[in-house]
Amino acid sequence: MTNQSHYETLKEIVKIYLPEDVSISEVTEESNFISELNINSANLVDIILDVEDAYGITLENEDMEQMKTVKDALRIVNQKLLEKQ
Numbered sequence: 001m002t003n004q005s006h007y008e009t010l011k012e013i014v015k016i017y018l019p020e021d022v023s024i025s026e027v028t029e030e031s032n033f034i035s036e037l038n039i040n041s042a043n044l045v046d047i048i049l050d051v052e053d054a055y056g057i058t059l060e061n062e063d064m065e066q067m068k069t070v071k072d073a074l075r076i077v078n079q080k081l082l083e084k085q
Contacts, residue, residue: 006074013050014070017043029071051077057084 007029015024019038026037033039039047044067048059051073057080059067067073 003074003078006077007070009054010051010070010073010077013047013054014039017047027070029069029074031070032068055081057081
């Protein structure tokens with residue numbers, strides 16, 4: 001998978017948890033999950049679980065704490081996939 005396909009997959013996961021006042025078109029790599037996309041902490045946990053399922057990876061608490069933006073999530077996913085090889 002390329003970084004672009006990871007980004008599209010991540011957007012599809014995030015889309016489910018966006019509040020009604022936030023459009024998927026507003027999601028960029030720089031988007032902050034909590035402050036910009038208005039995703040609450042419970043939904044952020046759901047996103048993390050969905051990411052783990054989608055990529056067959058396990059995210060540690062440290063990874064979750066670092067996952068502030070979409071770009072952070074992509075970086076962590078790519079790192080975990082490399083470690084898995």
